[in-house]
Amino acid sequence: DAMVIQNPRYQVTQFGKPVTLSCSQTLNHNVMYWYQQKSSQAPKLLFHYYDKDFNNEADTPDNFQSRRPNTSFCFLDIRSPGLGDAAMYLCATSREGDIGGYTFGSGTRLTVV
């Protein structure tokens, strides 16, 4: 089945230790997104890729970076995680022109210790 896969499902990292979350998709969608969702809050868009074009939200901290080496893969790098970065990180995809909603991965729950 075509889908969006995030690894790992749960990630524990130490305060200040760089961590990378990964997302892959078999849908051949040209747009990929990273959202941060804290408990009982709305998902917050961090950035998105339209093909290879990277688009950062104005209020996304510099601590968060992303890479998209090809259509299928996208990575979220957190350079120096703080306790406030503990959250669920959601990867989503869409295709330009589609009227439907996003397809989300299962998410990675990040814990910072």
Next chain:
Amino acid sequence: GQNIDQPTEMTATEGAIVQINCTYQTSGFNGLFWYQQHAGEAPTFLSYNVLDGLEEKGRFSSFLSRSKGYSYLLLKELQMKDSASYLCAVRDDPGGFKTIFGAGTRLFVKA
């Protein structure tokens, strides 16, 4: 500013009908979405409205009034598995690259 408001929690009884309301104020409008999110899981797409009126899909219906900045999600014949958060989201740019989410309404279905 951009704002999407929906009630924090609702409780309903198995077999009943529940309506979850959403109001929005966004800089643009290119469609309104409802997603279902079970605890600890990713959101899944439920419905999409871009024109005024009611869209029906099985036990779920969604209504939109663009002039009022208002939508609701109607769930009929509630089942226990419908206990989840329901997120209202607005796509606010024509390219479809920016969707703003509400914080969600947590629905508890009781027997």
